[in-house]
Amino acid sequence: MQADKVIQVHNLVKKFGNFTANDALSFDVYRGEIFGFLGANGAGKTTTIKILTGLSKPTSGDISVAGFDVYKQSDDIKRNIGYMSQKFSLYEDLSIVENIRLYGGIYGLSRKEIKNRTNALLSRLGIEDKANVLIGSLPLGWKQKIAFSVAIVHNPDIVFLDEPSSGVDPITRRQFWDMIYEAAHQGITVFVTTHYMDEAEYCDRVAILVSGKMVALDSPGKLKHDYDEDSMEGVFVKLARGKRSFVKNNK
C-alpha cells in the first residue's frame, strides 16, 4: 500500500437486484488532492460515496479508504473521514455553537479541543457574534459553509462531499470552493460529487460517471484538451452522448 494513495478502488461493483449502480469502477485518490466525481443524477455517484464512507457495502471489488479495508475495518475508516451530505444535515433547532459541539463530541474530541476549534472556526468564518444563532435562521450559503467546517472539525484524512452545493448560487459556490481549497492545503483530501460543470473545473482531477460506468478520469485541463472542448460541460456532453449511443448499439 502506498502512503500517498488515500483511497484505492479496484473493480468496485454494486448491484441492487438486477440494476448495476456501479459497474467495475477503478481509481486511486492521492493525499491532498481535490477529486471530483462528475455525473448526471442517477449515474451512481451517491452509491459510490456511500460505499466509501461505510454507509453501504459493495457487491464486489477491493476497496481501501485511509488505508483501511471497507469490508472489515469500516469503524477505522469512519474515525478518519468527514462527510457532508446534499442536505447539509445541521440541526436547524440548534445554534451554530451547539452544532459544532455536537459533532465534535460525536467524533470524540476532548472538551478543550472542541472549545479551541469552535473558536477557530467562528473566527475563520467571521461569525463570532452569531455563535448562538439558530441554524434554521441562517441563509443557505452560510449553512453550507458551517456544514463544511463541521464536517472537518475533527481534522479527518479525507472529507466526502455529496453534491455539497446544490441549490446555492454560483457566487456563494465560489466562496465555498475557497474553503475547500483551504482544507486541501491543510492536507485534507477532498472527494466531491457534483453535477455542476463549473465545480468540475475547480477539481484537481475529475472522474466522469455515465450510467454506473467510469468513462473518463483526468485533470480538467487534460480532459478538455483530449476531447477538444473549451469547457467541462462540452466534455461531459460528448461523453454522455457517446455512452448513450454505445448503450443503444449494445441492444
Next chain:
Amino acid sequence: MKRFLALLKKEYLHIFRDMRTLMILFGMPIVQILIFGYVIKNEVKDVDIAVLDYAHDEYSIELRSKIQASGYLNIVDELQSSEQIHDAFKRAKVSEVIVFPNDLANDLQKDNQPAIQLILDATDPNYAQLIGQYTEAILLDYAVEMSAITPQQESIKLENRMVFNEELESSFMFVPGTMAFILMLLSALMSSITIAREKETGSMEVLLVSSLKPLQVVLGKVMPYVILAFVNAVSVILVGNIVFGVPIEGSVILLMLVSVLFVITSLALGIMISTIADKQFTAMMMSMLILMLPTMLLSGFIFPIENMPEVLQWLSCIIPARWYLEIIKSIMLKGAGIAFIWQQVLILTGMFIVTIAISVKNYKLRLE
C-alpha cells in the same frame, strides 16, 4: 461514552427547545386523564327518570321516595298517561319510566306479585341495562322489607359485594387505561417520529458515517423519551391518586418497574416503525394506525376483552397494552405482587425482545 453523551445532550436540546412539543408531552397526559376521568362514566348516578303512577297510594309513594333517596335515580317528571311515555323519551329528558299499576296496594296485601313495569331508553343498550338493574335492586329491596313485616315463606336473598372497587368508580378503570395509552403514545409515536425526522433531514446519514455505532445512535435518540415517559407515568398516577382517589394497593416500586418495561417495549415498537418509515408523516400515520387504535380498542381499556368476538380476543393478545393493563390493575387495585403477574411480565418481556430483534435486523438491512 463521551460521544454518546454528546448525542444525548443534542436530543435533550431538541426536546426542550421545542416548547410546543414539550407542552404536549407534559400537558397531554394530565389533560387526558382528567377528561377520561370526568367525562367517561359508566356508573349510574342521578339518572333522570319519570314515573307513571296509576296507584297513588301509600305504597307507590313510599316506593317513589325510596327510589329518590337511593341517589342513583332522580325522578324529574310525573306522567299522567301512557301516551306521554314515548314523548318523554323522545325529548330525551329521561332514561327510564317506572309504571306503577293501580292495584299495587291490593296486590301487595293479598301476597300477589305486583307487576311494576320498567320502560327503558335502549338507544344506549348497556346503559339501559345498567339502569334497569339498579332499579330492580331498589324495588327488590323494598319487597324484601315488606316480606319482613308480613312474614312469608323463605326465599333466596342475594347479597352482592363488589371487591377491589366497592363504589364501582369508573376512574379506577380509566386511570390505568389512560396510563397505558399515554405511555404507548409518547414512547412509540415520539421515538418513531424523532428517528424518522433524522432520516428525512439527512442528518441520520451523517450520524451513521461518524464513528458512533448504529445502536448507539438509536439509543441516544430514544433514551430521553424513556425518562419523559417515566415522568409522565408518575404524574398520571399522582393525578389518578389525588384527584380520583385511585389507590395503589401494591408495591409502588413494582408498578414503576413494570411501567419502565412497558415503556421500553413501546419504544422498541417505535424504533421498529422508524426502520420502515422514512418520513415523519409516515411514521406518525403508522404509529396511529398500528399502535394507537388497537391500544384504545383492543387492550381492554374501554371495551372488555371477554365480550369481543374470539378472533379479536386472539388479536388482543399481541397488544402489549393489554398485558400491561392487566398488570397495573392487579398492582394498583388488588395489591398483587410479582407472584400473580409474572406471566404477563414475561409476555411483555418477550414482546420487547422480539420487537427489538426485528428492529435491529431491519436496521441492518436498510444500511446495505
